[in-house]
Amino acid sequence: xxxxxxxxxxTPATPPARPSAPPTAGKPPAAPSARPGxxxxxxxRPEWLALKTHAGKxxxxxxxxxxxxxxxxGSRLCAEALGTGIYIDxxxxxxxxxxxxxxxxxxxxxxxxxxxxxxxxxxxxxxxEDRAVLHVAxxxxxxxxxxxxxxxxxxxxxxxxxxxxxxxxxxxxxxxxGNSGRRIRNVINIGIGGSDLGPVMAYEAxxxxxxxxxxxxxxxxxxxxxxxxxxxxxxxxxxxxxxxxKTFTTLETLTNAQAAKDWVVTTMRDPKAVAKHFVAVSSxxxxxxxxxxxxxxxxxxxxxxxxxxxxxxxxxxxxxIAIGPENFRALLAGFHAMDNHFRTAPPERNLPIxxxxxxxxxxxxxxxxxTVAVLPYxxxxxxxxxxxxxxxxxxxxKHVDLDGMPVAFETGPIYWGEPGTNGQHSFYQLIHxxxxxxxxxxxxxxxxxxxxxxxxxxxxMANLFAQGEALAFGKTLEQVIAEGVPSALAPHHVCQGNRxxxxxxxxxxxxQTLGSLIALYEHAVFVRGVVWNIDSFDQFGVELGKQLAKGxxxxxxxxxxxxxxxxxxxxxxxxxxxxxxxxx
Ligand code: F6P
Numbered sequence: 001x002x003x004x005x006x007x008x009x010x011t012p013a014t015p016p017a018r019p020s021a022p023p024t025a026g027k028p029p030a031a032p033s034a035r036p037g038x039x040x041x042x043x044x045r046p047e048w049l050a051l052k053t054h055a056g057k058x059x060x061x062x063x064x065x066x067x068x069x070x071x072x073x074g075s076r077l078c079a080e081a082l083g084t085g086i087y088i089d090x091x092x093x094x095x096x097x098x099x100x101x102x103x104x105x106x107x108x109x110x111x112x113x114x115x116x117x118x119x120x121x122x123x124x125x126x127x128x129e130d131r132a133v134l135h136v137a138x139x140x141x142x143x144x145x146x147x148x149x150x151x152x153x154x155x156x157x158x159x160x161x162x163x164x165x166x167x168x169x170x171x172x173x174x175x176x177x178g179n180s181g182r183r184i185r186n187v188i189n190i191g192i193g194g195s196d197l198g199p200v201m202a203y204e205a206x207x208x209x210x211x212x213x214x215x216x217x218x219x220x221x222x223x224x225x226x227x228x229x230x231x232x233x234x235x236x237x238x239x240x241x242x243x244x245x246k247t248f249t250t251l252e253t254l255t256n257a258q259a260a261k262d263w264v265v266t267t268m269r270d271p272k273a274v275a276k277h278f279v280a281v282s283s284x285x286x287x288x289x290x291x292x293x294x295x296x297x298x299x300x301x302x303x304x305x306x307x308x309x310x311x312x313x314x315x316x317x318x319x320x321i322a323i324g325p326e327n328f329r330a331l332l333a334g335f336h337a338m339d340n341h342f343r344t345a346p347p348e349r350n351l352p353i354x355x356x357x358x359x360x361x362x363x364x365x366x367x368x369x370x371t372v373a374v375l376p377y378x379x380x381x382x383x384x385x386x387x388x389x390x391x392x393x394x395x396x397x398k399h400v401d402l403d404g405m406p407v408a409f410e411t412g413p414i415y416w417g418e419p420g421t422n423g424q425h426s427f428y429q430l431i432h433x434x435x436x437x438x439x440x441x442x443x444x445x446x447x448x449x450x451x452x453x454x455x456x457x458x459x460x461m462a463n464l465f466a467q468g469e470a471l472a473f474g475k476t477l478e479q480v481i482a483e484g485v486p487s488a489l490a491p492h493h494v495c496q497g498n499r500x501x502x503x504x505x506x507x508x509x510x511x512q513t514l515g516s517l518i519a520l521y522e523h524a525v526f527v528r529g530v531v532w533n534i535d536s537f538d539q540f541g542v543e544l545g546k547q548l549a550k551g552x553x554x555x556x557x558x559x560x561x562x563x564x565x566x567x568x569x570x571x572x573x574x575x576x577x578x579x580x581x582x583x584x
Contacts (some may be wrong), residue, residue, distance in 0.1 A: 002271040002441045003498065005113075006442075009475070015070060015312065023207060024167075029345050036088050039240075039401070039402055039403055039533055040154065040533075041077075041401070041405075041408065041530055041533075042110070042401075042409070042531060042533050043081075043406075043408045043409050043495075045106065045109050045110075045143070046057055047102065047106040047108075047109045048106060048238050048364075048522070049369070050102055050105070050364060051099075051102050051103070051106060051361070051364075051365050052237075054099060054102055054132050054365075055266075055365040055366060055401075057387070058094055058096060058099060058366070058556055059087070059366070059367070061094070061096075062497065062498050063092060063094060063472040063473065063498050063500075063524055064472075064473055064474075064495060064497060065241045066094075066096065066323060067472075067473075068162075074089065074091045076091070077089070077090050077091035077093075077095070077100075077352075078091060078350045078374060078583075079348075079351055079354055080351075081337070081338060081341040081351045081516065081520070082341070082346070083337045083340075083341070083510075084334065084337045084341060084350065084516035085506055085507035085508065085510075085512070085516065086338075086351065086504065086506050086513065086516050086517060086520060087504075087505045087506075088284045088351055088353060088354065088355065088502055088503065088504050088505070088507075089503040089505065090300040090355075090358055090396055090502045092468055092471070092500060092501045092502070092503070092568075093358055093361070093362070093439070093500040093501070093502060094366055094498065094500050095358070095361065096228050098358055098374070102332075102350070103346055103357040103360065103361055104347050104357070104453050104529060105359070106260075106357070106360070106435040106546060107353055107356075107357055107527070107531070107584070108347070108532045110530050111122065111530070112347070112353060112487040112530050112531070113374070115530045116342065116343065116523075116526070116530075117135070118408075119133050119134075119526070120136055120302075120339075120343065121147070122134055122137075122146055122147050122148040122149075125537070126306075126535060126537035126538060127402055127535060128535050128538045128540070129537070129538050130224075130302040131303055131537070132148050132500075133304065133306065133309075133537050134146055134148060134153060134302075134304040134305065135184055135305050135306065135309035135310070135312070135522070136336075137153050137154060137157055138157055138305065138312045138313050138332070138335075139158070139312050139332040139333070139335035139336040139339065139515070140154050140174070140336060140339075140483075141336065142154065142155075142158050144313070146397070148304060149524065152157055152301070153304070156300070156302075157182045157313075159541055160300050160313070162300075164299060164314055164316075164317050164320050164325075164328075164534030165297075165313075165320070165328075165520060166327040167279065167317070167321075168324070168325055168328075169318070169320045170228055171184050171214070171240065171321050172321060172324065173503060174215070176239060176240070176276075177276065178236075178237045178239075178273075178276050178375045179237065179265040179268055179272065179273035179276040179277060180237045180268065180279060182235075182238050183216060183238065184214075184238055184239065184240045185213070185214070185215060185235075185238040185239075186214070186215045186216075186234050186235075186238055186239040186240070187214060187216050187230070187239075187240055187242065187318055187321050187322075188215075188216075188217045188218070188230060188234075188239060188240070188242070188260070189216070189217070189218045189219070189241075189242045189244055190219045190220075190241055190242065190243050190244065190253055190256045190257050190260060191218075191220060191242075191243070191244030191245055191253055191281075191315070192220040192221075192245075192250060192252045192253055193220075193250075193307050193390060193394075194306065194309070194310050194390060195244035195245055195250075195281070195306065195307060195310070195315055196220040196244070196255065196306025197245065197308075197311075197383070197386060197387045198308075198310065198311025198315060198316065198387060198392050199218060199315060199317075199318045199319055200218040200220075200312060200383055201218050201311075201381075201383040201384055201386065201387035202319040202331070202514065203218070203318060203319060203322050204318065204380060204381075204382055204383045205378075205381055205383070205384065205509065205514050206319070206322065206323050206327070206331075206379070206380070206509075206511055206514060207322075207380060207512075208449045208450055208451060208509075209322075209323040209324075209327050209350075209511060210322040210323055211321075211322060211324065214321070214322065215234070216318060216321075216322055217230040217234075217450060218230070218318075218379045219231075219260075220252065220253075220256075221252065222252040222256070224259070226256070227256050227259050231260070231263060231460075233396065234302075236253065236263055236267045236268055236273075237267075237268060238277070239264075239277060240277055240279065241257070241264075241277060241278050241279075242279055242280075242281060242317050243257045243260075243278060243279070243280045243281070243282075243291070244280075244282075244317075245279040245280075245281070245282055245284075246282060246283050246284075246301055246303075246305070246307055246310065246315075247282070247284055247342055248280070248283075248284040248287035248288055248291070248394055249284070249287060249403055251546065251549070251550075256293065257278075257574070260278070261274060261292065264277045264278075264344065274292050275292065275297070278292075278293050278297065279293065279297040279298070279299065279317070279445075280297065280298045280299070281298070281299045281301060281313075281314040281315055281317055282298060282300075282301065283300065283301045283302055283303055285298065286302075299314035299317060300314065301314055301315065303312045306537050307539075308390045308391050308394050308395065309364060309522060311324040311518070311575035312331065312332055312335055312515070316328065316331075316334075316475035319331070323511060323534060327511040328511070330510065330511040330512040331515040332515060333448055333511065333512055333515065334510075334511065334512035334514060334515025334516040334517075334519070335515035335516065335518065335519045336513070336515075337512075337515075337516055337519075338351075338516040338517075338518075338519035338520050338523070339519055339523075340389040341422065342376070342519070342523045346445050347442065348369075350525070351520055352520055352522075352524045352526075352527055353517075354530050355502065355520065355521075355524040355527075356523070356525070356526070356527025356531070357522040357527065358439075358502060358533075359439075359479045359528055360412070360526060360528055360531050361374070361439075362413075362439045362500060363409060363410050363411075363413050363528075364409050366437065366500070367437045368410055369413060369437045369438065370413055370436070370437050370501075371412050371413055371414040371415070371436075371438055372412060372414070372416075372440070373390075373416060373417045373423075373427075373431060373436070373438050373440045373441070374388055374415060374416070374440075374441045374443070375417050375418070375419070375420045375423055375440055375441065375442050375464075375467070376417070376419050376420070376443040376444075376453070377419065377420045377421070377442065377445070377460050377461060377463065377464040378419060378442060378443070378444070378460075378472050378509055379418060379419050379447055380449060380509055381443065381464075381509075382418075382419050384417075384443075385415065385416060385417035385418065387518075388415050388521060389415045389416070390415075391521060391522065392413075392415045392525050392526060393412050393414065393415060393523070394539050395412065395525045395529060395530070395536040395537065396411050396412030396525060396528055396529055396534065397411065397412045397541065398411050398412070398532075398534040398535065398536075399411070399438050400534070401530075401532070401533040401534055402535055403533075404431065404531050404532065404543075407532060407533075409532070411528075411532050411534060412504065412528070414533060416443075420442070420460075420463055420464060420467065421427075421460065421463045421552050424463065424467065424538055428467070428555075431471065431499060432470065432471065432474075432495050432559070433496075434490045437497065437499065437500070438499070439499075439500045439501065439502070440467075440468075440471060440499070440500070440501040440502070441502050441504060442464050442467060442468050442502070442503045442504070443503075443504045443506070443517070444460075444464040444504070444505055444506070445461075445505070445506050445507070445508055445509050446461075446505065446506070446507050446508065447507065449510040450538075464503070467501075468501050468503050470495060470497070471497065471499035471500075472494035472497055472498070472499065472500075472501065473502050474494070474496050474497025474499075475493065475494060475495045475497070476494065477490055477491070477494050481496055481521045504520075505516070551565070551568075552570075555574065556574060556577065556578060556581070
C-alpha cells in the first residue's frame, strides 16, 4: 500500500523512473546554458540529502501514531500571521519535529532570506528576462520606498491608484456616461491569464462587497462563444469594456477587444463611441493608441509586474469598480500585511516559508506527490483553484535551473481543486481511498459572509474539519469490523488515512484577508522557486503553442491546398477540419 502505514513500494530516497518522463529527465542533454555551473545544484546540497535519508524513516510512520505520541501536536504545529487573520495548522502533514528542522536547514542553505530581500530591493531576479519582480510595491503604502534602478516606483503606483479611484468612482456613481448619455450598468473585463484570472477570482470572492446594480462579466477565450455569451443580453450603450493586457499584443485579448469595438461601433453607429466605452490597462502605450483607445483612458502597468502577480495593479480595475476604492485599499493592505510577515517573521513561524517548504517535502521527498488539491470551504472562492493554477504552475513549471541546466528533481506540482463540500461528492473518493498521495489545502473561514446562514456555515466548517480528520486518521480494518461490516466487504470500507493536509483557517472572508491569502500563496511559490533554483517569473513554455497557432490559423484560412508543413497527424486533422468547417 503506497500511502498507509505499511511501507510504500517506492523508497523516497530513490524515485522510480517515470514512464512519462519529461524531455530532460534521465541523462541530461548538452548544457544549453549561457552560464553553466554558476550555482549549486539543490539536490546535491547536504541538507537535501539529509532530507532524503530522513524521508525513509517518515515513510513508515502513520499520522495516527505521530498524533498519539504527542498530545500537543495539533496546537504546536501551527502558525499565525499576526494582523492578517490567517492561521495555518500543518500538523496533519506527514512531518516530525526533525522533518521541520531539516526543512528549515534546507531553507537556510537555499538563502531564502537573501533572495527575498533581493526581490524586495528591486534586483533583477527574473534573470532570463533581466527584469525586477516588484509586485510587492503594488500594495505598498504611499510612504514606502521600492527602488528600481535608483528610482522609487511607489509614487507611480499611487498615481495609477488615484486614476483608478477616479474612474471607478465615476462608474459607480453614474457620473461616467456612455456615448448616448446613458448610465453605465455593465462592466466587461477582456483579458486572459493574469489579466483575467485575478479579476474574475476576486470578483467572485468578494461579490458580497460588490455594487450589486452593476453587472460584471469577463471575456478571455478566443472562442467566440465567450464573447457572444457575455454580450448577447447587454446594451452596448450601457457597457464599458476594460481591455487588460500588459503587452497589448495577446491574440485572444486583441481579437475579443476588436469584436467588442465592432459591436459597440456598429450598434451605436458612431466610431467615436470607443472613447466612452473602452479603457485599457497596459504597459504598451503605442499599441493601445493604435487600437484606438485614448491614452487618457489608459491605466499603466509596468514590466516589473508579472501577469500572474498583477491583480493588485490596474489589472484589478474591475475589482475596484465592483467593491469600491476603500475595499480595494483594504485588499492591498491585506497583501501588504502578508508581505511584512514574510519579510520579518522567523522562518519557523513564517507562513509562506512553512507552506513553501512543506510543498518541497511533499513533492520532492514524500513519495513525490504530483498534485496538490486546493479545497476552499467557501463557494465565493470557486475560482481560487483556477487562479492558483496559473500562479503556481506558470511560475514553477520549469525544467531547467537558473543556469539553464536540467533539474534533477520534480518542480511545480499540479494544482487543482473545487470548493468543498461539492468536491466531497465527486473526486474526494480518490483522495481518501485511491493509490495516489494528494496533499490537500483545506481553506475555511471562522465567520460566514454577511447574508449567509451561520447555521449552514457551521455545517460547512464541520465538513472541513471532518475531512482533515478523515484524511489523516482514516478508518482501520478493526474499526470497520467492529461496526459490523461483513468481513468480505471490510477491505472496501477501510480508509488508510495518512493523507497529508494543511488547514488554512481565516477569520472571515473580506477584501483584506483575501489579499493576505493570495500573498501567502505568492510567497510560498517564491520560496519553492528559490529552493529549486529556477526562474519563477518567466513563462517561455507558453510561447511555442502561440507561435504554431499563428501559422496554423493562416493555413486554415487559406483555400489553396499546398504541401503541409505539419506532421502527418496535425496535417490530417487540419484537412478534415477544413472539409467540415464553416468559413467566416
Ligand atoms: O499565457 C502567457 C501570458 O503571458 C501570461 O503570463 C499572462 O498573464 C497572459 O499571457 C496575458 O498576457 P497579457 O496581459 O500581456 O495580455
